[in-house]
Amino acid sequence: MRATLHNTASFALIAALLLVLSGPKPAFAAESDPDPVSGRSVHLTPQLDLDLSHPGHGSAEHFCGTDMTSPSARASVESYLAAKRAGLYPSARKGGYTPDIGAEQEFKVREGSTNSAFMLLNFRLVDTTSLYNLWVEVAEITNGNVSTSDISSLKSVIHDSTPSRSINPSQGLFANNNDVFGLPPNIDGDGIVDVLMYDIGRGSGSTLGYVSSADAVLNPPADQMGNGRDILYLDSDQGTSNLATLAVIAAHEYAHLIHLSYGWDTTFVTEGYAEYAMVMNGYYWRGVNFTNSITETTQPLFTWRDGGGPGAMDYERGGLFFTFLAERVGTMAIGQMMQGLKKKGGAGIDSVLTMHGENLSD
Template sequence: MEIDIESYLEEMRENNPDAFLKLMQEAEMIDMFNSTGIQQRMFYAYNFVSKKFYTVNATLRREGALTRIWVEDASDQYMTETLLDNLLANLESFSGANSIDPTKGIVEIDTMLFGQPPNYDGDGIVDFLVLDIKDSYSPDENNEFIAGYFSPTDQTNQAMSNKMDLMYLDSYPGFFDGQNYRTEPVLSTTAHEFQHLIHYNYDQNEELWINEGLSQLAGTYCGYGIDFPYLYLENPNQSLTVWEQKLQDYSRANLWTLYCAEQLGLEFIKNLTQNPSNGIASFNESLQFMGSPASIADVFRSWTLANLINDRSVDPRYGYIATEASGLRASVTRLVYQYPETVTGIVKGLGVEYHRFRGRDSLQFNFAGTIPQNYWLVSRNNLYSIASILQNSYHAPFFSDDSTYILLLYSTVQDMAYRYDSYASFSLRYFDMVYDDGQTDVTVRFDSGNLPAVAANRFIVPENNLDLESVRFWSASSDYNALIRVLSNNGSQLPGTDLISPLNIMPESRNNWVEIPLPEKLSGLRENEIIYVAVEINEANKAIGYDNTLASGRSYLKLSGNNWSLLSNYSFSTNNEPASGLWMIRASFSGLIQSDSISDQSVEEDLIVLNNFPNPFVSQKAGKNGNGTHFSFQIINPGYLRIAVYDILGRKVHEMSRQVTPEGRPGSSVYNAIFWDGYGENGPLAAGIYIYRLTFLDAISGKRIHSPYRKLVILN
């Protein structure tokens, strides 16, 4: 947080000279007072509501080897001795359980990561002022508050500067929320703001996406978690370098800087902090200083894959190391499941979109105009094939729901518009049943006396003959066992018996959606049939998401020793307000239908194709036993035949064309045959599975006819 003190003083000098003179006199008095006492002093602080400075009296309450803690006299009521001891210990002696080094405090970890603070006052000590920061917090109307800040004004000799290396921490509701004494909300901010103080010592003009990202990393590496990762992962088409002071900016910067620290090392992080250049130039110069030939574009490309895959066993570049990032994955930006469909959009500079394709049989999409930067991912059972599409038209044979197909679109330069037309033989009826608004209003915990606690949402099947394929719920906790249950309707509009065997799952990350594909889909559901998706909690103080919405859904709760009841019959223990909202539990239903039209891929009786023979085969010239293979077919009229061969990633590896005339009529035993030796442009193809298709252009009717895709195997 930076306050423009020069503009503030100049405006006061011109518009209110009497107030300016009084302020200067007051500053002299404060300097005189502070020079006479060590245990007490007066501080300037900033009122974020009135946008004015004010003074507070504070007393020195704790002093360590590296830090001093001052407490505003009016905040004594919020700061217990235990709380102050805990704060000093977290600053100097230990940090969070998932810290990069739990035996060190915030100050030592941040200086290890980023460098030294300024030491403006020359005493080698960092001061912390605990006060009730004047913000817009209201326990009844506004739960948001400023947990702490660093003011560059204090690093100057201007009026209203405290002239010291100082950070401000919030007493209420930071350390005391009206009911509970706590440190966690403030400690993460302390690590965050202390990085800003250090960064000020090296580079006072760094762009916010880097400076704030490093501060977010400070909170994570001091053991206080990752802030709101889902805010970026659910909407990843955000420019990495654009900063709008929104929560998703902090979410994005946190994940990006954590990834850079894990992939490029802590020495890179320190160089980035201390590099005097700004923005992308600073990032690339820091890479060069480390001897890396990479650029920010290279790191960004790998990061887009890491956010989707997040599994270092696939590739060390494609996942996170930090425990807090385990299980985090980007959401699908666009689900393409009805064909034909034209998809358009704009990928932002240093942004990314993830398009998933669902359906069956061969998939084709054709780019119009410039092909955006991309990756094409096909995965099954945690095995991935990753390639880039370089041609405007792409075919994916053997398209099915057994595998996952993702088109990743990104840009390492400016915003990029795209358009493509997609086709498949079978479309998907798909319904993602969502009653919440995606924003978690309350995280609900259950004490041990209420366990097991089962939270459920009701879902009404939207169409006939659908399958329940997956469920999701929002978990505020991690590393606990929960049961996912799908229940029938008992006839009294309450959850009944299990329709599937309960699924035991363990959320890997907190404050994130947990998606659970059903091992076997619940099939054959009828339109308007009622089912319930439930999350059973068996461990105390584990929390799930609740949305205070007026949507049309219906939620239920079953506590230990009680029957099922509407959630609205319960009240929250903190304020006795009725729980009239909904659990953040979702369900996805699907079913296949034949597409209305496909991309010129219909199979015609005018072209009859047999399987190639022999199959498998060895390339003719690859060895003395090489035999090649024959493609056999029947046609009615003369024309032109093209045979295209693709690898399993859909890349064309060979194509040949022939002018052909019919040698046998359909129904006869006489077929045309074309021989292929198993060679591509660069010699014999490698052993493996390939896909081929015949395309015939009828010279009489002008009709273009495609055969189905078929499989061949080369044994070189």
């Protein structure tokens, strides 16, 4: 049965989206793009003035820290997809060796909220489930930032259940994201996500989570970022001050990790999927403040600006767009859009809409 989004604000969301769609429509042109899995294909892609040179998409103000646009991030994605096409990654998801609770291990993590440098930190395994292992920076346990109560509470919000308006309140956001979007890359073959909690900003900043495409690279060099695992990074300092907010961030960033399996899309589309992941898990976190501005409602739909635009309005528009599409064709269709390998951007979205009797021009 196709999962659907039970959204009590449907009419308000649709009305707001119509304001967006009243602005200029993105142009499309035939373009030859690489097929991430099997080679090359010709398809329609939006002709957009996208800046792909900045180091990340989320400023500290907007919490999201995944870098998907820097040259190094894009190179890591291409390396992963090439190795995947060559069959170099494990095809089976086998239950690998899980260390005992209390085991300690070093991982490479990003140094600071926006710094591309990395550092080695010591982590302790504090919880295991069938979907993830939770590791916490040892120093954050020692200083009291992460308590036993925090560990239990985090499990309840990301593993055990989601709010009543989610697509399936009886299971956590990891399972809900998996049901809709698919599974993460499975870099090391154990079928388990490693969740690493540490003080991302080292006492400052407000980036609460991210994923790193460098983790998907096989046998990463010792002097470069990358752990060769499926990893979701969450903040252990400010993040534990409000675990409900951290759960929202986890839903968003975990969608990015799953999306990496298929190759990330344009920034607007990639962020839109992650914003919708927050909504489908029962969190109505962002508003639609952009609808109060003529300047914002006349932005071309797929526009993405550095940091997500003023007041994170590009995030708002992306989340609203995919929420609207889910209202039209169902939640599972959004997952089909993300899973597209040969077509990205507007063409990929439109190809799935067509399967469901809709199209972007309606």
